[in-house]
Amino acid sequence: MSFILMLEAVNLSAGFDHPLFENVSLRLQSGEFVGVYGPSGAGKTTFGRTLAGLHKPATGVVNVDGRTVPSKGFHPVQYLHQNPQLAMNPRWRVEQIVSEAMVPSRELADCIGVASDWLKRYPHELSGGQLQRVSVLRALSGKPRFLIADEISASLDPISQAQLWQTLKRIAEQESIGVLVISHDKALLTRVCSSIIQIG
Structure with a gap:
């Protein structure tokens, strides 16, 4: 039996000059998908x-x-x-980007759909969908227990969106990774998550 980890937020408030959200509580178990829904500006990110x-x-x-x-x-x-190119050094090749925390296995890269020839390219040479897969590979290479997926498929076409979520669901189940899915798309959250909380 695998050990169940819990990510827990208790009465959380945060913002900048003033709180964007107040007194939000959440429990996310390893292997679980929980959605966060709310309008733009509500503080989901x-x-x-x-x-x-x-x-x-x-x-x-x-x-x-x-x-x-x-x-x-x-x-x-x-x-x-949400915009993976903003989280990547444009001067680095993809191989250096994904190995920043730990060098991922070729098996993991294949599972996520990161082709070996992408590794020699720079971020601007890849499409949005390809960059998001690179971003997922980098995050998973460090063997996290939880992922915060912030609108990660919002800019993808429906086929790429479905492929990304199928891949992430499969890996999260295999590795017992809890995933918090942030989106303004309630239909997506209903398909992907076991429960949804609302902010704002």
């Missing part, structure tokens, strides 16, 4: 970044398995950006 340790909460806490995640070293929660 800030919520996801706060869970991944990229934004400091104003109030509340984020725990993994009952413990506060350390600010340095390996972070068990990885954030996937």
Whole structure:
């Protein structure tokens, strides 16, 4: 039996000059898909970044398995950006980008659909769908326990969108990775997730 980890947000509030959301609580188990739904500007992205340790909460806490995640070293929660090119160094080849945390196996790259010839290219030489797969490969290479998927398929065509989610669902099930899916598309969340919370 695999050990079940829990990502938990308790009464979380965060924002910039003023809170974008207040007193939001969440529990996400390893292997589970939970959706976050809300209108633009409601703070969905800030919520996801706060869970991944990229934004400091104003109030509340984020725990993994009952413990506060350390600010340095390996972070068990990885954030996937809506626009992957903004999270990549344009001067680096894809091979260097995906190996930033740990060199991924060829088996994992094949499973995600990252072709070997992409590795020698620069980010601007790949399509949006290809870059998002590269982003997923980089996030998974470090063996995270949880992923925050922030509108990661919003700019993809329906076929590419379906392929990306099928791949992520399969890997998350095999590796017991919990996935928080942030989207304004409630139909997508209903298809992909076991439960949905609303912000805003």
